[in-house]
Amino acid sequence: MAYTLQYGQVTPYLGYLAGGAWLALQLAAIAFVIGWAIGLVCASVLEYGPRPLRWSVKAYVVFFLNTPLLVQIFFLYFALPDWGIVLGSYQAVLLGMAINAGAYLTEIQRAGFRSIRKAEVEAAETLGFSRVQIICYVVLPHIGKVLFPPLSNQYIILTMTTSIAAIFGVEELTGRTYNINAQTFRSFEIFSIAALYYIALTLVASVALYAVGRYFFRIKGRVF
Numbered sequence: 001m002a003y004t005l006q007y008g009q010v011t012p013y014l015g016y017l018a019g020g021a022w023l024a025l026q027l028a029a030i031a032f033v034i035g036w037a038i039g040l041v042c043a044s045v046l047e048y049g050p051r052p053l054r055w056s057v058k059a060y061v062v063f064f065l066n067t068p069l070l071v072q073i074f075f076l077y078f079a080l081p082d083w084g085i086v087l088g089s090y091q092a093v094l095l096g097m098a099i100n101a102g103a104y105l106t107e108i109q110r111a112g113f114r115s116i117r118k119a120e121v122e123a124a125e126t127l128g129f130s131r132v133q134i135i136c137y138v139v140l141p142h143i144g145k146v147l148f149p150p151l152s153n154q155y156i157i158l159t160m161t162t163s164i165a166a167i168f169g170v171e172e173l174t175g176r177t178y179n180i181n182a183q184t185f186r187s188f189e190i191f192s193i194a195a196l197y198y199i200a201l202t203l204v205a206s207v208a209l210y211a212v213g214r215y216f217f218r219i220k221g222r223v224f
Contacts, residue, residue: 003188010189013180020176021197024162025205027094027172032155034098039105046106047113048131057106064103070164072096077168089168101158108150112143145217152209156202163198173197 042057049057064072073096076087087095116139124134166175177194181187 005189006186007189007193009184009186010180010193013176013184013190014193016180017173017176017193017197020171020173021201023170024159024165024172024174025201027090027097027162027165027170028155028159031094031097031101032158034094035101035105035158036151038098038102039107039109042102042106043109043113044135046110048135061103061106064100065107069096069100069161070167072100073164073168089170090165093165093168093170097158097161101154104154105151108154109143109147111150112147113139115146116142148213148217152206152213155209156205159201159205160198173201 042061045053045057073093076096077089077092080087080092120138120142121134124138129137162172163174165172166178169175171179173194177190180190184190
């Protein structure tokens with residue numbers, strides 16, 4: 001028997017799905033900000049820190065770049081309670097995404113650091129700048145324009161990654177899609193609508209990032 005599309009059974013849930021999309025957007029934004037801060041500190045340590053600290057950061061980056069995010073979140077959610085640390089599903093997913101993103105953003109920001117001409121840093125050192133002042137007044141303004149495109153791409157990827165939260169019971173967009181599917185059994189209809197929501201999320205994020213890059217860094221380009 002041919003499958004008959006019945007979108008009328010799932011349209012009453014559009015508002016419920018929109019709430020899940022908003023939660024996914026929040027999850028991605030918070031994880032990205034925390035990951036960016038982790039990446040900035042770690043990239044600074046790798047470039048300017050003492051050797052023992054550099055080895056610690058390298059171990060963190062290698063571990064999180066070479067293990068799946070799902071495994072990392074499983075560890076946070078199911079293994080940490082054995083050491084007395086209990087995280088809720090949302091906290092475990094958010095922490096896992098932030099730490100994982102931090103490893104990727106460390107490598108991205110480190111590449112930005114290396115794009116700085118040595119003469120600029122030497123000139124700042126000659127003027128008596130401390131390492132922190134060099135990072136704040138010489139490095140960051142220079143690498144902002146260089147790093148903005150790859151950082152934007154990483155944020156879009158992170159937005160898609162929020163779907164993994166559904167496995168742990170977080171009712172973001174994919175989690176709510178599962179719930180609706182279990183009630184209506186209209187899989188094609190509800191997952192196709194969820195796909196449209198994800199497309200809308202990435203388009204909105206892309207336009208916003210384009211505007212930010214254009215305004216603050218004079219980056220020219222096309223959104224589509």
